[in-house]
Amino acid sequence: MRVVAVLAATLLLAGCSSDPLAEQYTEGSNKGYIAGDGSVTEIPAAERGEAISFSGTTEGGEEISSADFAGDVLVVNFWYAACAPCRAEAPDLQELNAEFEGNGAQFIGVNVYDQPDTALSFNDSYGITYPSIMDVQDGAVKLAFTGTVPPKAVPTTIVLDKEGRVSARILGQLKDASILGTLIRDAIDE
Structure with a gap:
């Protein structure tokens, strides 16, 4: 009986809390993605954990790893082609990529859903020049981030x-490119 009471209290309290991501999942809108709220999480240098290590194959068939970017700031964007917020932020990401290319920061995408041809078509449509790892089969890149700041x-x-x-x-669509630009500059200046 006591177990039932504890379980009931737990469920009651869980129902009182608000989790926007869970609400989107259960709303049944069939939009095909869970949108973040654009919130920004910054981690002070003294509180950062270990380096994230990942590797994979790009949409062009090249093997790539986090070690290839050693010494530079790396901007990692998780996306897929049918995601409306991904399409909306693509021009801003490419503009920032062009701004920082050769200036201490590099960009890489992590495609979590598409096949290489779809990703290449997206790149052509939006003028994306940085590579994306195709993380569809095993989700290894996404898993590499799970213990620190899961996407x-x-x-x-x-x-x-x-x-x-x-x-x-940045959890969700990049709403103001200047915010990401500032985060990149701060990381370069450290």
Whole structure:
């Protein structure tokens, strides 16, 4: 009887809390993605964990790993082509990529749903010049981030510092490119 009472109380309290991501999942809108709220999480340098290590194959068939970006700030964007917020933020990401290319930061996408041809078509449509790892089969890149700042929504953009540690995360669509630009500059200046 006591177990039933504890379970009932737990369920009652759980019902009182609000989790926007869970609400989107259960609303049944069939939009095909869970959108983040655009919230920004910054992690002070002294509180960052270990470097994130990942590897995979790009949409062009190249093997790529986090080690290829050692010494630079790395911006990692989780996306897929049918995701409306991903399409909306693509021009801003490409503009920032062009701004920082050769200036201490590099960009890489992590496609969580599509096949390579779809990703290449997206790149052509939106003028994307940075590569994306195709993470559809095993989700290994997404899993590499899970212990630190999981990419709970698509899109999610994560900034890794020069040592490969997570310095910031934007959960959901990039609504103001200047915010990501500032996060990148701060990581470069460290």
